Amino acid sequence: MTRNVKITIILLLLIVAIVVAPLLFIKDSEFGGTDGKAEGAIEAINPDYEPWFESIIELPGGETESLLFCLQAGIGAGIFGFGFGYLVARKKYQKGE
Amino acid sequence: MKKNKRIFFSVILVFSLVFGSAEAASAMHIMEGFLPLNYCLIWGAVCIPFLILGVSSIRKIVERNRKTLLILVMVGAYAFVLSALKIPSVTGSSSHPTGTGLGAMLFGPTAMCVIGIIVLLFQAILLAHGGLTTLGANTFSMAIAGPFVAYGVYVVCNKLKAPKAVTVFLAASISNLFTYCVTAFQLALAHPAEVGGFRASFAEFLGIFAVTQVPLAIIEGLLAVVVIKGLEAYARPELTELRYFEGGAIR
Numbered sequence: 001m002t003r004n005v006k007i008t009i010i011l012l013l014l015i016v017a018i019v020v021a022p023l024l025f026i027k028d029s030e031f032g033g034t035d036g037k038a039e040g041a042i043e044a045i046n047p048d049y050e051p052w053f054e055s056i057i058e059l060p061g062g063e064t065e066s067l068l069f070c071l072q073a074g075i076g077a078g079i080f081g082f083g084f085g086y087l088v089a090r091k092k093y094q095k096g097e
Numbered sequence: 098m099k100k101n102k103r104i105f106f107s108v109i110l111v112f113s114l115v116f117g118s119a120e121a122a123s124a125m126h127i128m129e130g131f132l133p134l135n136y137c138l139i140w141g142a143v144c145i146p147f148l149i150l151g152v153s154s155i156r157k158i159v160e161r162n163r164k165t166l167l168i169l170v171m172v173g174a175y176a177f178v179l180s181a182l183k184i185p186s187v188t189g190s191s192s193h194p195t196g197t198g199l200g201a202m203l204f205g206p207t208a209m210c211v212i213g214i215i216v217l218l219f220q221a222i223l224l225a226h227g228g229l230t231t232l233g234a235n236t237f238s239m240a241i242a243g244p245f246v247a248y249g250v251y252v253v254c255n256k257l258k259a260p261k262a263v264t265v266f267l268a269a270s271i272s273n274l275f276t277y278c279v280t281a282f283q284l285a286l287a288h289p290a291e292v293g294g295f296r297a298s299f300a301e302f303l304g305i306f307a308v309t310q311v312p313l314a315i316i317e318g319l320l321a322v323v324v325i326k327g328l329e330a331y332a333r334p335e336l337t338e339l340r341y342f343e344g345g346a347i348r
Contacts, residue, residue: 034309
């Protein structure tokens with residue numbers, strides 16, 4: 001393994017650790033979004049405030065929302081992976097010439 | 098390959114032209130309807146010049162640095178992925194990274210304004226995340242403030258001759274954190290507390306957004322280092338053209 005590969009693996013493991021740690025140590029939370037929390041704060045600060053515009057799309061529920069978020073991540077990861085694959089292969093076959 | 102690139106490019110350009118010229122209404126991670134109309138309009142107006150600069154910056158990249166288009170598409174896709182990932186954080190809430198810092202280092206901050214607004218529009222229209230009325234405010238925080246801070250940190254660190262990995266880490270993570278500080282600022286401005294006014298609200302929203310964001314900022318910084326290491330290894334010609342090794346971005 002080259003040094004760069006080792007560094008990469010260590011960094012990725014570190015990222016996983018940072019993500020997992022809160023899940024292990026904070027038991028009594030559902031990890032809701034900060035935007036939802038901010039909604040609550042606005043209501044507390046300014047009880048009379050009425051949101052004056054609704055999302056133009058009403059998703060039926062969490063499942064559909066997660067579908068779309070997956071789609072977003074999937075499209076992005078696909079394009080990104082395609083690009084990286086192209087670059088790696090290019091380097092590999094250029095060497096052979 | 099050339100054809101593929103041309104298709105990618107066309108998609109980006111069409112998006113940027115359509116949305117760059119449209120009247121930007123307000124909007125991103127501030128929830129739909131939660132900014133009063135006047136703030137929506139102001140933030141929208143602030144974004145327009147940046148978007149115009151961004152479109153012309155992308156056009157320049159296309160004309161002069163065609164070779165680097167694949168990398169531009171990749172950093173766009175990177176932002177797309179990262180902003181879809183809601184990650185749990187130490188406060189017991191979840192938030193997501195922005196992914197716009199990396200591209201700002203390579204292509205300059207204005208190009209990322211266009212990429213950022215595409216991500217935001219996708220989320221606002223299809224995911225009911227963020228919103229159309231708050232598009233301007235959200236664009237300002239994620240697609241303008243974040244990238245500019247990333248670029249600033251990147252340039253300063255390069256001047257100081259910091260190691261590349263440290264530079265990239267700092268630029269990506271500080272821009273991530275700053276994005277959400279701006280969001281807190283925008284909300285506080287629009288919703289000052291009855292007692293304590295703007296300051297009390299700002300502290301409140303900072304507590305919600307910024308604290309949650311700290312671990313995510315670290316994650317984004319680490320991930321940016323991983324990606325840049327990969328690009329250094331496999332996309333040397335493109336990075337050279339982007340003047341990455343000289344410590345600048347193309348202009």
